[in-house]
Every structure is written in structure tokens, then in C-alpha cells.
Amino acid sequence: MKEIRFIDLFAGIGGFHKALESVAKKKKLDIKCVFVSEIDKESIETYSSNFSIDKEKIINIRDLDDNMSGVPEHDFLFAGFPCQTFSNAGKKKGFLDEIRGTLFFDIVKILKIKKPKYILLENVKHLVNHDNGKTWEIIIKTLKDDLGYIIPKDPLILSPHEFGIPQERQRVFIPGVLREKTSLKDEYISFNFDDLKSNNILNSSNSSEIRKYIFDKFLEEEVESKYFLDKEKDSYLLNVFEAWDDFLKNVEKPEGRTLPVIWADELGKKYHLKSDMPEWKKKYITDMRNIYKMNKDFIDNWLVKYEVEKWKKREKKFEWQAGKEVTDLKHSFIQLRQSGIRCKKPIKFPTLVAMVQIPIIYDDFNNAWRYLTPRETANLQSFPKKYKIHNEIKPENKDFYSYKQFGNSVNVKIVSFIQEHLLNNY
Structure with missing residues (x-):
């Protein structure tokens, strides 16, 4: 096969680029990145360092002229584009007028002029329902009807945990092939995920086996001390974890049920539930009152023992989502959310987001609580060990940039x- 030339739009730190390198190595293909757009200077630093591309050649897509003369001919276009609300102004003027002014419009201008054979776009799952589905409808009709790309019939929503990677992160992907550059008569692109499902260890019913797999394959044995919760500096949070672990292990629960959502400030309260209160809130409070009634003596002592009234609002809210078979806080994955402490089943991590809400685990290697490291977030995004992360390129910068980028x-x-x-197929 001839050399595959590609462009990387809204490139971030080069996930599309690194993925194609992996495919090229496997299939013995020659690939060449001929254009990159990105505006975040820290991401540009990371991208440039990993792919030997001059930082000055990574530009803002909005700096291109209307003829896209700065974009070379290419075979594959990648774009993890931002989602913006589209206008209603183009109702009578066609799809291109409706998306004018959005960053998706810049992608379309390139596709219309350069006509690459392949495209692969990515966005958050919410894009499918954005603006009551109008945004998705315009995107699909633009790609399919205006530009002539063969795409999947239904939204292709995928998450790493479906591929054996312990992170729940649903994203919508839009792959496409230009009809005029293929002899295939298929109306839609199709995929078969049967092998992925049958070989996915995360589907095992043995949570201990999955936990071992995660620690062996995705977590690091040697971790800097700064990622561990310190006995003195973090004594408050460690006390909170100890308290909720005590609560989890010792309260009696209704038969066949796991622990419901617990708001410590509600325990022991007896006020009348108002008729206009949301049904979900009524259920939460009713479930909590039932737990308190079944465990009054233990809970009254627990509230005093751990001085719960002095806790911050966030730590007073506890969501156990790890199921009935997990009975130890240390065997869950913890996310500190604005809405409280959420404990997930130890088979996949919650969606990685910037610097906030970095998951906390109990490190079996070091017998201590700690945050995931930037390198571990790279592992959960399937970047190879040789990939240089931002805090390795710029050690003087904070971990914030690495977490944000992954x-x-x-x-x-x-x-x-x-x-x-x-x-392989088109």
C-alpha cells in the first residue's frame, strides 16, 4: 500500500497519531503526518516532543484561508472536534449554512476541498442528543448527503472497558469513507465486536481476578511519595475513609440489598417529607431512615466517634456503587465528587477528567491510599510506555497539565x- 498521509485536527497530545503508528507497525505501512492543528500550548509541547514535529508548524485551524491552501493533500482526516450549538439560520439554505461559524464547519471546508478517502471524528457521547438531536442530525447529513461519506447507520458509541481497558469512558466516533474513492456499494460502514466481548476479562464474574489484572497491567509498583495520602497532611481524609469503612462493614442492611446512598446529616432526622419533593429524593431519605432504624445504636455511636458533624459537606455524602460482594472500602475505586464520596466496583475506573476527581485507590503494592499517577492515566488511555508525558517533558510544570491532557x-x-x-475493509 502507498504511504498514508494524514492530518490531525484539534490534535491534543496526538492520540489519533499514536493509534495510527500502532496500526502502521502491525500492517507494515508507511504513514506521514502532513498537518496538525492545536491551540493549547502545553498540548503542543507534548505533541511536538513525541512526534518530532516543529511546534511552529502546529497552528490554529482558524488561521487557514477559505481555500484551505495551508492543508496538504491527505488520505485520512482525524478530528476530536469541540461541540458547539448550531444556528437555526440555515433552515432554508442547506446544512453548510447551519454550521457556519462552528469548528465543525472548518472540518467540512477541508473535506469539501481536499476530499480525503477516510475520516475519523470523535466527541463526547452527549453530542448525539445535543440540542435535542439537531446537532447530530446536521453533522450526519452534512457528512453523508453533502460530502458523500459512507458512515455507520447508528451512532458508534464505544468505551475503553469494552476493549479490556478498565475505564468507563463513552465517546461517539464517526468513521467515514468517501464513496467516490471506493468501489464498495455498501450504504453504511459496519463493525463486529463479538471477539472483543468474548475475550474481555472485565466481563469476568471474579472481581478479585479483575482487580489483580488491573494492578498487574495498568498500575505502577514504584510510585512517588507525593501521590500517597500523608498520615499527617491528609489525616482528615484518612479518618473519613476509616469511618465509612467502619460504617460499610458494620451496619445491617435490608436482606438482598447493598448500602443505599447515605447523607450523614440526614441520619436520625424525622421531619415530614413534603409532597412536592422529587421522588428520587424521597426514596433516598426513606432508604436512609430505614438504615438508621435498623442500626440506631451503632450509627449514633459512629456519628460521635468520628466527629462527623465537623466534616465538610462533601465527605458527609457516601455513594456505595461497588455491589454486595465487595465489603471493604479498600477494594473499591474512590472518586471524590462535589456531590460526595463515590465508591465504584473495582473493575473499571470512572471517566478520566482534567485535574479534578482523580481516582483514589488503595495501593496493594505499598499498603496505602493514593491517587492515580499521570503515567497510570496514560495507561488507561492506552498510550505506550515510551510515550513522553507532559510532566516528564517539563518537570517544573504541575501534574495538572498531564492529567488534563489525558x-x-x-x-x-x-x-x-x-x-x-x-x-482493512474499505
């Missing part, structure tokens, strides 16, 4: 799966 990135394994499928 929180905003595509998952390399998912993208390479789609890329290879397109190259």
Missing part, C-alpha cells in the same frame, strides 16, 4: 481498532 485525549486502543477496520 482526560481530554482519545483512547489509543479504540482509535487504532477503528482505523485498522477502515484500512
